[in-house]
Amino acid sequence: MRVRVQAVVAMMALGLLSASIADAWAQQRKPPYYASIAASKARMRTGPGRNYPASWLYQRADLPVKVIEVYNDWRKVEDPDGTQGWMQVALMSPTRTGYIVGGIVELRDAPRGNARINWRAAPGVIGRISKCERGWCWFDVKGRAGYVEQNRIWGTDPGEEID
Template sequence: MTSRQILLGIALMAAMGPAVAQSDVELPYWASINVDEARMRKGPSPDVPVTWEYRRKDLPVKVVARFETWRKIEDPDGTTGWMAARLLSRTRTAIVTGGIQPMREEPSLSSAVAYRAQPGVVGRITDCKDGWCLFDVKGRKGWIQTDHIWGD
């Protein structure tokens, strides 16, 4: 085996890694876009037209179907289409919906407000319980009600 074949094999395994990791998860499941630019397509192939281009790393998406190394996703606006699995991560993120939402110190309405999040803000979720999720926006953490985010 030549060094070129070995490098090609390593590159192929790296590209397939995310797809294999997502192939055993029950549908639907939450994922996030893990690149700065990602294209949604009409079908599961690079040969079909692009319907949308995303330029927002960590945007939450819901994976609703699989076909080989492609995932059919739904975005926060309800748009559906196909995206290469390598562009997705299992990192849990969410986007704030509605108006300005409080991020509280504890998962309780009576807890002090630590921060306020504007609609459209994307953050990482590390824990969810009893209708609340711990929401981290670039190091600013607080508990937000699940009714006020999409992606939980």
């Protein structure tokens, strides 16, 4: 019994620690910056509070959003289509993701146009971005990864470098 109580207390402490780390991340960043939707369902609202009507329901975790304004624990965000509204910070993640725009893109094994093609991705595909430099980003779609020209994904600013 005593071991179970200690395990429960340890799990609660770990939960509080991870929540405080996420909250610290959310409080440090100055807009504009990119983030992603962490929840499988997230409502965008017309104002910074639950009393404002929902204008959109996102059902796509990892969708990149651009945070353009901060108000307490609410973030005014813009999605890849340019829609703007308010989202609770608890529904968001600092994980950098990107959204393929334009036509089909080629994920290459090196950051250059003549490198071997690993995969192809269609418009609207979402992947994680772990590194960007010299106009190319490492783009990972559930284990299928490669370099993509930075101007072919929404989720980074032109010329932005990510380590």
